[in-house]
Amino acid sequence: MDEVKVIEIKKSIFEDNDRDADALRVELKRKGVYLLNLMSSPGSGKTTTLIRTINLLKDKIRIAVMEADIDSDVDAVKIKEATGIPSIQLHTGGMCHLDAEMTRQGLAGVDMTGLDLVILENVGNLVCPAEFDTGAVCNAMILSVPEGHDKPLKYPLMFSVCNVVVINKTDVLPYFDFDMEKCREYIRMRNPKAQVIPISAKTGEGVEAFAQWILKEVENWKK
């Protein structure tokens, strides 16, 4: 098994996270690096989606991944083995989210030379990560079919802070009572601008659309 760098994240001392997040975005803009904050429930398929997406993008742009987790480095190892791109593990030491300063601690462990995109896989949680601006250029989230189409009603903040909602595991749609139209409607209630991209990370269906969305975002950011 590959070894990955593990960074133990310390609790932040900054009081004004929003200001700190804005400052981080300014730094990233100057360096021409796009930071994507990817959030979801545990088990929605973040890592599998990332592997598929990165393999479509890695010949076009230079990517690194930061995997935030309470414990373990299974995801960072998986990403590195399956894509060959730099992947580091951030241990939050039990903390349920990342803020801008914690994200900066992670970025300090990433070689930014010539980099276009850093993807932060946030802690699996639909509540807390939504409350803290990480300094990312954009928030994206994955909702998986087995979780149900009612989630935008129950986790309003998460859906309102995300400009793209990937709906994963469409391959199992026949086995679940998941109403895609209702889901789109509930997402629009929370965030009318949010783009909805149905995919199956397992079969690969729809992943190209997510990859294209990322590519366009990165290009615009570097202008």
Add this chain to the structure above:
Amino acid sequence: MDEVKVIEIKKSIFEDNDRDADALRVELKRKGVYLLNLMSSPGSGKTTTLIRTINLLKDKIRIAVMEADIDSDVDAVKIKEATGIPSIQLHTGGMCHLDAEMTRQGLAGVDMTGLDLVILENVGNLVCPAEFDTGAVCNAMILSVPEGHDKPLKYPLMFSVCNVVVINKTDVLPYFDFDMEKCREYIRMRNPKAQVIPISAKTGEGVEAFAQWILKEVENWKK
């Protein structure tokens, strides 16, 4: 649609939650009421599992349910309509967990006369709720098959504080790479005493075993 009581939970001012939780358990013991704290990820099927289980138990013991949610009262309404038992909604106002004092605020809205069991459906989250003792007699959790068998590796605290792990959505086992034996092994790593109960809340398979476990627990508590 039925109307349900909604309680807006205030942030706690108590500093020593563990002591407060112990005090709440003493009160509950005196009243002969068993409090079960049920935790899981969003979309694991907590509400459907509860409806099935309560319908098996409601003629044998007197039950009430407290549904904790960031927002919305869809779950409390669903439980009340499907089981006919008293069900109240706790709004956490964005907070990602309940502690003992918050649980007590909820219990103040429940008619405890002649009651045997209160089930607290905690906020859907595998991180924060595990960190706070609610004062419950026992913690239970639901892990659903689509979330994957590796979750005990990634959310160690949640699995170590739960003495029963219900594995839901076994009806979709053929469509997911879920290894039940590995899952049992990972759960044992976190909590050797934890009981694992595979069920399908959709078909009803295995729910009787969970109901029997609850019944035995309640009987022991009332001795």
